[in-house]
Amino acid sequence: MAEPISDRQVAAVLRPFVRATGPTLDALRHADPLGLVARAAGGDGDGDVLAKVEPRLRDRVLDGLSRMKVPGTAAWAGMAPAERAEWWVGRVGRVTSLVTAIPGLGGALADRLPLQDTLGAASQGLVLCALAGERGVTEVGDRVRLLAWVLFERDIDPEVASGRTGAVDAAAEDAETERLTEELSASSRRHGRVTLKAFGRTLWRLGRSLLSVTDELEKRPTGRLYHRALGMLPVVGMVGDYLGERSALKRVARRADRWFAEQAAASP
Structure with a gap:
């Protein structure tokens, strides 16, 4: 019989994961492939796609862009933390849930593999770190505790979560973080931006990094019973898994809200 996974082991796996979500979320937060958000925010616009557009039409387009509720715009700056959280769960959640649901094409066979849980946990962890950022929770140890509490139902000691216990291989953790990103x-370097393909591969790497705590992944929030039943069917299982992951993300966000509230209440 395998020994139970300790809090120290969970924290050791989650620390490089959390650190790697930083540049991953930055890529999503600052994604602006046409330079439009930068221009709307007051950039110089030299060589951007609107440079040759008739001035009045260009001004209308830029005004519309500034009102879009996406990271980097004036509208985003004026949104409350709860509104930004909803954006991350909705917009980003659709992408990550779709990637996570792809194994559902294999129906019950795919569900027997850890693939679904690893990708699902990676997606949920990514969104949780985004929510933490919108709440001003920036310390790696605090985010490790958030992920452990929401995904694995563990209340990890802050000293253990932060890695300040003296038993942490900092060099190995740095190397793992670099590998994940x-x-x-x-x-x-190649394209001047992060492509969708690079994002997908990074999500896959993040998921694989959690395989050493596979038993814990079974505790993460999942879809409803009817989502799982639909997910057992070949081909259409992808639909069930997608809907299940979307439902699970909403449950993740609600649990995160409770954690944030408890931490705020406990603060002096």
């Missing part, structure tokens, strides 16, 4: 770095 190397697709993002390569894409930025």
Whole structure:
């Protein structure tokens, strides 16, 4: 019989995961492939796609862009934390849930593999770190505690979560963080931005990094019973898994709200 996974082991896996979500979320938060958000925010606009557009039409387009509720715009700056959280769960959640649901094409066979849970947990962890950022929770240890509490039902000691216990291999943790984000770095060097392909591969790497705590992944929030039943069917199982992951993300967000509230109440 395998020994139970300790809080120290969970924290050791989650720390590089959390650190790697930083550049991953930055890529999503600042994604502006046409330079439109930058222009709307007051950039110089040299060579951007609107440079040759008739001035009045250009002004209308830029005014519309500034009103879009996406990271980097004036509208985003004026949104409350709860509104930004809803954006992350809705917009980003659709992408990550779709990637997570792809194994559902195999029906029950795919559900027997850890693939669904690893990708699902990676997606949920990514969104949780985004929500933490909107709440001003920036410390790695605090985010590790958030992920452990929401996904694995563990209340990890702050000292253990932060890695300040003296038993942490800092060099190995740095190397693992770099490995998890190397697709993002390569894409930025090659294309000047992070491509969707690089994001997908990074999500896959994040998921695989959690395989050493596979038993814990079964505790993460999942879809309803009818989602799981539909997910057992070949081909249409992808639909059931997608809807299930979307439902699970909403439950993740609600649990995160409770954690944030408890931490605020406990603060002096």
